[in-house]
Amino acid sequence: MARVGVFVCHCGINIAATVDVQKVIDAVLKLPEVKHGVEYRFMCSSPGQALIKKAIKDHQLDRIVVAACSPRMHLPTFQNALLAEGLNPYLVTMANIREQCSWVTKDRDRATAKAIDLVTRQIKRVIHHDPLDDIMVPIIKTALVIGGGIAGIQAALDIADGEQKVILLERSPSIGGRMAQLDETFPTLDCSQCILTPKMVEAAQHPNIEIRVNTEVKQVDGYVGNFKVAVERRAIYVDPSKCIGCGICQAKCPSKTAPDEFSGRISTRAAIYMPFPQAVPAIPVIDAEHCLKFTRGKCGVCEKVCPADAIDFADTPQQEILDVGAIVVATGYQEMDPAIYTEYGGMKYPDVITGLQFERLISSTGPSGGKIQRLSDGKVPQRIVFVQCVGSRDESKGHTYCSGICCMYTAKHAMIYKHHVPEGKAYVCYIDVRAPGKSYEEFIRRAIEADDVRYMRGRVAAIKKNDDHYRVFTEDTLVGRPVTIDADMIVLASAVEPNENAKTLARILGISFDADGFYSEAHPKLKPVETATVGIFLSGACQGPKDIPTSVQQGSAAASKVLSLFAKKVLYKSPQIAEIDEVSCSGCLLCLNTCHYGAIEQVTTQGKTKARAISGKCQGCGACVSVCKGKAIAFPGFNDDQLYEEITACT
Amino acid sequence: MPRKELIDKVKISDSMFLFQPCVGSSKYPGLITSAIDAFKHLDMDLITSDDQTCCGGFLTFTNVAQPTSTMPAVARNLAIIEDLDLDTLTLCNGCHTFLTEFSHFMKDRPPVQKVVNVILSMIGREYKGTHEVYHSLEIIYKLKEKIRERVVRQLKGIRFATHYGCHYLNGFKNTAIDDAHMPTILEEIIETCGGEIADYEENRTCCGTGLTQVILNKEQLSLPHTKMKLDSLNNTRADAVVVVCPYCLSHLDRMQHKLNRRSIGHYKTPVMHLVQFLGLALGIDVNRLGFDAHAITFTPFTKKLKERGILKETD
Numbered sequence: 001m002a003r004v005g006v007f008v009c010h011c012g013i014n015i016a017a018t019v020d021v022q023k024v025i026d027a028v029l030k031l032p033e034v035k036h037g038v039e040y041r042f043m044c045s046s047p048g049q050a051l052i053k054k055a056i057k058d059h060q061l062d063r064i065v066v067a068a069c070s071p072r073m074h075l076p077t078f079q080n081a082l083l084a085e086g087l088n089p090y091l092v093t094m095a096n097i098r099e100q101c102s103w104v105t106k107d108r109d110r111a112t113a114k115a116i117d118l119v120t121r122q123i124k125r126v127i128h129h130d131p132l133d134d135i136m137v138p139i140i141k142t143a144l145v146i147g148g149g150i151a152g153i154q155a156a157l158d159i160a161d162g163e164q165k166v167i168l169l170e171r172s173p174s175i176g177g178r179m180a181q182l183d184e185t186f187p188t189l190d191c192s193q194c195i196l197t198p199k200m201v202e203a204a205q206h207p208n209i210e211i212r213v214n215t216e217v218k219q220v221d222g223y224v225g226n227f228k229v230a231v232e233r234r235a236i237y238v239d240p241s242k243c244i245g246c247g248i249c250q251a252k253c254p255s256k257t258a259p260d261e262f263s264g265r266i267s268t269r270a271a272i273y274m275p276f277p278q279a280v281p282a283i284p285v286i287d288a289e290h291c292l293k294f295t296r297g298k299c300g301v302c303e304k305v306c307p308a309d310a311i312d313f314a315d316t317p318q319q320e321i322l323d324v325g326a327i328v329v330a331t332g333y334q335e336m337d338p339a340i341y342t343e344y345g346g347m348k349y350p351d352v353i354t355g356l357q358f359e360r361l362i363s364s365t366g367p368s369g370g371k372i373q374r375l376s377d378g379k380v381p382q383r384i385v386f387v388q389c390v391g392s393r394d395e396s397k398g399h400t401y402c403s404g405i406c407c408m409y410t411a412k413h414a415m416i417y418k419h420h421v422p423e424g425k426a427y428v429c430y431i432d433v434r435a436p437g438k439s440y441e442e443f444i445r446r447a448i449e450a451d452d453v454r455y456m457r458g459r460v461a462a463i464k465k466n467d468d469h470y471r472v473f474t475e476d477t478l479v480g481r482p483v484t485i486d487a488d489m490i491v492l493a494s495a496v497e498p499n500e501n502a503k504t505l506a507r508i509l510g511i512s513f514d515a516d517g518f519y520s521e522a523h524p525k526l527k528p529v530e531t532a533t534v535g536i537f538l539s540g541a542c543q544g545p546k547d548i549p550t551s552v553q554q555g556s557a558a559a560s561k562v563l564s565l566f567a568k569k570v571l572y573k574s575p576q577i578a579e580i581d582e583v584s585c586s587g588c589l590l591c592l593n594t595c596h597y598g599a600i601e602q603v604t605t606q607g608k609t610k611a612r613a614i615s616g617k618c619q620g621c622g623a624c625v626s627v628c629k630g631k632a633i634a635f636p637g638f639n640d641d642q643l644y645e646e647i648t649a650c651t
Numbered sequence: 652m653p654r655k656e657l658i659d660k661v662k663i664s665d666s667m668f669l670f671q672p673c674v675g676s677s678k679y680p681g682l683i684t685s686a687i688d689a690f691k692h693l694d695m696d697l698i699t700s701d702d703q704t705c706c707g708g709f710l711t712f713t714n715v716a717q718p719t720s721t722m723p724a725v726a727r728n729l730a731i732i733e734d735l736d737l738d739t740l741t742l743c744n745g746c747h748t749f750l751t752e753f754s755h756f757m758k759d760r761p762p763v764q765k766v767v768n769v770i771l772s773m774i775g776r777e778y779k780g781t782h783e784v785y786h787s788l789e790i791i792y793k794l795k796e797k798i799r800e801r802v803v804r805q806l807k808g809i810r811f812a813t814h815y816g817c818h819y820l821n822g823f824k825n826t827a828i829d830d831a832h833m834p835t836i837l838e839e840i841i842e843t844c845g846g847e848i849a850d851y852e853e854n855r856t857c858c859g860t861g862l863t864q865v866i867l868n869k870e871q872l873s874l875p876h877t878k879m880k881l882d883s884l885n886n887t888r889a890d891a892v893v894v895v896c897p898y899c900l901s902h903l904d905r906m907q908h909k910l911n912r913r914s915i916g917h918y919k920t921p922v923m924h925l926v927q928f929l930g931l932a933l934g935i936d937v938n939r940l941g942f943d944a945h946a947i948t949f950t951p952f953t954k955k956l957k958e959r960g961i962l963k964e965t966d
Contacts (some may be wrong), residue, residue, distance in 0.1 A: 339652075342832035346652065462832070466852040 001125045005036040005061040005118060007052055009043035009068035011098055013614040018102035020112045024067065027116045035059050035125055037265035043073050047646045049081045053090040056085045063126045069171060070099055074480060090575070090637060091355060095122040117650060124649040128641045134572040137616060138584035140325040140567045141226035144386045145259075146217055146329070146505075149471065150196065150548055151540025152330035153203050154555030155562075159328075160208035162563040169231065170213045172261075174279035175200055175331055178541075181262060181356060183363040183370075185548060186412045187443035193278060193365070200280040208609045214285060218319070220509050223616030224535030224569050237286035238272070242310035245282030245386065249275060249302035253329045258290035260367070260404045263355035264335075266375060267367030272302050276365060284312075326535050326562045329519060330555065331505060332606060333541040336391040336398065336495040343462045344387065344492060348375040349523060351470065352463060354494040355409055362416050372420050374489055379607020381424065384417055386410045387460045388430040389493030399495050404545040406493035407434045411444050413455040413491060426453045427485055429460050429474050437547065463490055472497070497547035506522045510598050511536055529558045533597065534619075537561050577618035584632040591624035591633060600624060652837050654793075657828045661785060661793045666696035668732045670750070670784075671887075672743035675897035681941015682742055682897060687785065687929035692801060692933045693794050697740065702731050708749035718753075723770045725753040726778035728769060729887060732833070739784040742926060744896035746785040748888075749820035755785060779836060787926055788895045789828050792836045795843050803934025804961050805845035811928070812849040812889035812920070813837045815895035815947070816905065817857045818839050837925065844932035849889035853880045858894075860902035877906045881918050891952055892922045900924050908946040921949045937966045 006028050010016035013481045021039040025085055029037045030114040036059040040048050043066055066078050071094040079089035096117040103113050106168040141164055147155045147169030158166045168175065178184075179202075183193035203209050212233065219230040253270035260269040262276055271291040274284045293301035293313060301543075303311040319549075335356045339347045351374045353361070364370035374381055388410055391398030392602070407430065414426040428447075433455070435441045458475035465471075472485040498517035506513045511531040512520045521543050528538045540551040565571075578599070580591070585611035592600045598616035603610050613633070625633045631640075667690075675682040687697045706728065707721035729750065734741050736883075741747040757764040758780040768777050791798070820831040829836045832855065838848050859877035865880040881903070884892065894900045900922050907918035927940045956962040 238945045342830045343652065346830075348833070462855075464852050464855075471852070 002033050002064060003035045003059065003061050004031075004033045004063040004123055005055050005059060006123065007036075007043055007048075007055075007064070007066045007068075007480050008036055008037070008097075008115075008119070009048070009066065009421070010039065010041045010552075011068060011102075012135065015068070015098050015115075018105065018108055018111045019115045020108065021096055021115075024097075024115050028123060031120070031123060032122060033063075035355050036061060043068050043355070044077055047079070049294040051080050051545055052078065053085050056082070056087060062087065062091065063121060063129065064293070065095060065116065065122045065126055065553050066092065066525050067095040067097045068124075069464040070096050090132040091126065091129050091301065093122045093126045093239070095119045100494045102231070109452060121646045121649040122177055124183040124644040125642045126252070128639075128645055130636070132575040133638050135575055135577075135615060137223075137573055139163065139566060139568065141229075141324045142167065142321050142322075142324045143228070143328060143562045143566070144229055144322060144324040145328045145330060145539075147171075147177070147330035147540070147542070148175030148203075148211070148213070149330060149332045149540060150179045150199070151332070151546075151551040152177070152328065153199050153553040153599050154552045155328045155330060155537075155539050155559045156203055156555050158205065158559030159201065159562050160203075160206045162559070162566075164208065164563065164566050166209045166325065168209055168211045169215050169217065171212070171216050173213055173236070173273075173283070173285045174281070175203065175211060175213065175276050176276070176278075176280065178356075178468060179548060180263075180276060182359050186408045187437070187439045188429075189412070189415070195515050200278070204280045213281060213283075217505060223614070224533075224565070225565070226616060226651065227324045227327060227355050227535065228329070229234055229324060231320055231322055231503045233318045233320075235282075235288070235317050235367045236406050237288070237291075237311065237313055237315045238284055239310045239315075240281065242308045243283045244308045245274075245276070245284075246312075247284070248305050248307065250284055252301050252305045256293050256303060258287055259514065261619045263360040263367050264354060266353065266357050266360060292558050315387070326537065327509065328539050328555075328558045329509065329531075329542055329560075330410055330503075330539040330564060331498045331499055331502065331542040332544065334499050336497045337495050338390050338399050339362045340494050341390060341492070343590070344390065344460070345463050345465065345470075349463070349465050349470065349490075350374070351381070351416055351491065352412065352490040354415065354492050356411055356494070357405065358491045359409075361510065362413070362420070372417060379488070380421060381554075382413075382421070382489060382490045383485070383487045384427070385426045385460075385470075385485055385487040386414055386426065387463075387472075387492065388428065388493045389459070389495075390492040393431060393495075399497060401516060402434060403493075405435070405496065407439070408440055408547065409444065410416045410491075411435075411447040412451070415447045415451045418451040418453060426451075427472075427487070428453055428455045429458060429472070430455060431457070431459055434584045437549065441446070458483070496541065498542065502542065503574050505650065509533070509536055511538075518542065529554055529561055533578050537567065572621060573615070574620055576635065577615055577634070578613040578615050578622075579634045580611050580636065581632045582612070584630050586630045587631070588629065590627045594623045594627045596621070596623065652831060652932070653828045653839075654828050654830070657826065658789075658793065661789050661828065662738060663695075663790065663793055664738060664782060665734055666698055666737060667693070667740040667785075668730075668735060668737040668740050668755075669699050670706070670732075670741045670743075670746050671699060671957060672864055672897045673709070674739070674901050675742050677943050678922070679897060681939070681943060682924050682926055682945055684741060685924075685935055685940045686740075686926040688935045688939055689926055689933050691798055692935075694951060698735060700731055700735070700856045703728055706743075706746040706749045708745040708949045711749070713950060721749075722753055722757070724963075725750060726752055726757065726771055727748070727774070727776060728768045729782070729784075730752060730776040731781055733782050734776075740788050740894075741784065741786055741910075742897060742924065744786070744816045744818035747784065748818045750784040750889055750951060751826050752823045752867050754780060755823070756940075780925075782961045786895065787807060788819065788836065788840075790842055791925060791929060792828065795840060798840070798929070798932070799843050802805035802844050802932050804956075806841075806932060806961060807845045809846050809891075809956065809961070810849040810887075810889045811841050811846045812851055812887055812892045813841065813854065814858065814894045814899055815855070816894060816899040819895060834883055836895065837895065840925070841928070844928070846919050846932075849887040851883045851887040851889070853883035855914040856880045856883075858899040860898050861907065874906070874910075877902065878915065880912060881907060881910070881916070881920075884920055885916075887917060889920055890955060891949075892920055893925055894922060895925045897924060907947045919947060921945060921947045921952050923949075938960065962966050 097115040132582040142293040255271040259265040403568040409562040707724040710716035859873040
């Protein structure tokens with residue numbers, strides 16, 4: 001017969017004030033299996049654990065029940081106490097007499113009765129527990145970082161500095177991301193390229209980092225420590241091993257009408273192009289949609305002028321499978337297209353532009369060489385109205401959330417405009433100014449006080465075009481009157497939103513996203529960079545709107561998570577996962593459709609369809625067990641004996 | 652930006668019920684004749700009924716009657732049209748909003764429909780909610796390609812300003828087939844007939860009759876508002892304004908006359924309804940278009956058309 005020890009915790013007065021703990025001990029000691037019972041003020045404390053260890057020795061106990069708080073809180077604590085005494089850690093259970101009993105009532109008698117009931121059930125259950133061994137899983141010590149923006153670069157650099165291999169994947173022809181598009185950064189107004197380029201070069205030259213541009217993730221299999229990621233590099237028609245990045249092809253290309261994605265489509269680029277001069281790697285790609293060789297079948301100028309013979313019109317997409325142990329998702333965000341804001345002209349007016357387009361306009365590497373001018377006639381605008389919250393905090397047309405960065409970048413835009421055109425007038429129409437970061441509020445004050453930017457509180461109702469200028473209808477809610485501003489140029493602070501294909505990637509990776517489409521972290525406070533899928537981490541604006549400092553912080557945080565994972569020699573997984581008995585499995589595959597983690601696969605054994613659990617992926621939720629009609633799925637720690645004993649022990 | 656998914660839902664049939672608007676039939680009878688003639692050219696018969704009454708919208712918009720008392724009147728009109736097994740075509744933004752909004756209100760709430768039908772049973776009628784209500788603008792937009800083929804008078808070089816009226820695009824937003832802030836469907840129809848668009852700043856501004864309630868507030872709010880719109884219109888030097896609502900037509904037309912009489916300004920842009928425009932393009936007899944009933948004369952307009960050979964001297 002099993003020898004069970006019962007330990008009842010007072011939890012200070014949390015439990016003891018409502019539950020008569022001595023009565024609980026007295027009641028359970030009447031059970032024949034219970035050989036020892038004791039109560040203590042704090043079971044989780046060192047003396048409390050010592051009490052358990054001593055009792056195991058003195059009374060030759062082989063099963064332990066701790067009546068205290070939730071097992072989520074302290075089960076590992078007591079499992080370690082058992083381990084120290086040479087007992088299998090799966091032979092202890094906890095009865096939750098705090099959250100489920102003492103905290104929810106003031107009736108001492110009934111609470112005590114319920115506590116006795118809860119403890120008795122765990123005693124009956126633990127008798128049927130078997131010793132279980134943790135499952136050992138090897139780790140492939142290479143990390144995959146998806147997205148080459150600042151968050152991805154930072155994560156890759158930190159992992160690489162920790163002497164682990166990193167593959168940095170980027171969809172576009174160069175790493176750098178959104179930050180590469182920016183002119184100056186708030187709140188210090190330092191040049192974005194100047195602080196980003198060294199990091200890009202460092203990533204490119206780091207012996208532990210392998211950069212793969214023009215590449216996207218197609219499929220992900222496997223589990224923490226052992227992911228198999230299928231990637232595809234699209235056809236770029238340039239041989240990266242031969243190209244010397246001289247740029248002659250780009251200069252000589254006769255097709256220069258393709259809209260430039262890098263400048264927010266306010267200018268054009270050649271069909272063979274590098275997105276920006278500091279691109280890493282400095283290798284151009286051919287955009288087949290606009291290349292005359294592909295559209296009309298003749299041209300090939302780039303092929304003739306290339307001194308390195310690097311043009312290869314026969315290039316095809318390349319597939320590959322990468323073996324990695326951890327994945328950092330850093331896919332960033334996109335700027336919302338304000339075309340649905342027809343009251344602001346629906347982006348049909350040439351001088352109504354978005355924040356990112358204005359950023360390119362003021363950038364020295366931008367289409368106008370850093371000169372602020374109207375896209376319609378090239379004149380220097382004398383009055384600019386900056387409209388905030390376009391698509392943010394707007395349930396009717398945009399998103400309900402606050403994009404977080406627009407208040408700051410709008411103040412920066414207005415400031416830079418005033419520095420370029422000191423006699424010009426800058427108006428900012430805002431709902432609230434949200435500047436909670438370090439030195440952020442001071443930055444806003446500087447824009448208002450030092451640079452004479454006019455802030456006006458109110459949502460813009462409409463923008464109308466009248467000849468060559470624009471009339472902005474808004475209100476000043478602080479004085480309570482409607483306001484009309486005549487402007488030469490309007491900049492819409494367009495919302496930050498998840499990338500167009502963010503949901504597709506989430507499904508490939510098996511991670512969850514919230515109602516807005518941003519990737520969900522495992523816990524909003526305590527697990528900010530982990531996802532619900534172990535081994536996949538988040539970094540940057542794919543998880544929610546973020547500025548550069550926060551993205552960098554998160555990149556480093558994700559890297560530290562990867563490094564602590566890789567610091568282990570092997571991984572131990574809980575043995576409490578599903579096991580499917582192939583003989584009793586009827587092959588109905590109900591479990592396969594139920595599993596949220598994709599941990600069940602379809603196999604064919606002797607011509608019959610069967611389900612098989614993938615031990616590495618299973619998270620032990622038990623959903624499959626509940627749907628299996630043939631009882632073919634076993635779940636150690638939660639088998640029928642244990643559960644029925646627990647239920648029938650109810651009085 | 653036209654809303655394609657809603658345009659696809661618009662049904663075109665061989666005959667429709669022409670819901671006669673009060674202002675249209677009493678002040679500007681040309682609307683009815685040109686609508687019937689123009690749609691005849693597009694292979695569609697417009698049926699009218701002497702049993703039809705006012706939509707009841709005016710009484711509600713001016714806070715004279717509660718919606719609960721005008722709803723049975725709406726249901727009665729719709730019941731008459733249902734008995735004819737026809738979908739409704741309205742010429743007026745007010746009729747359109749009122750009929751669609753109340754029909755949706757009753758269709759979506761069976762208890763309301765039941766109560767209304769109890770009242771209707773006293774005159775032996777029942778509203779079932781089986782047929783749809785469309786604005787003439789929607790039907791004409793849907794028939795755009797047919798119109799392109801059948802245009803008789805290509806209106807090349809004639810500049811038209813547009814005015815949608817608040818109660819179509821902003822009225823019952825669930826059914827309007829275009830965006831409330833940047834509509835283009837009316838412009839597309841005009842360009843289909845060869846006309847040019849005269850853009851003006853106050854295009855989306857209310858004519859002044861509806862929200863400012865000219866009848867209740869006298870003219871204190873309405874007149875300065877309309878003046879602002881007309882001034883903007885004067886700047887664009889359009890040959891005519893095309894509207895889709897008889898109320899806007901009446902207000903823009905007669906207010907110009909009133910302001911001229913009071914020597915507050917000099918306004919002379921003729922205003923026409925879309926069905927009159929359509930009739931003009933499809934070659935209907937100009938007399939049938941009823942331009943003579945308008946306060947602002949069409950003489951310079953027709954003169955220009957004759958000079959350019961769009962209208963014959965005998966027209």
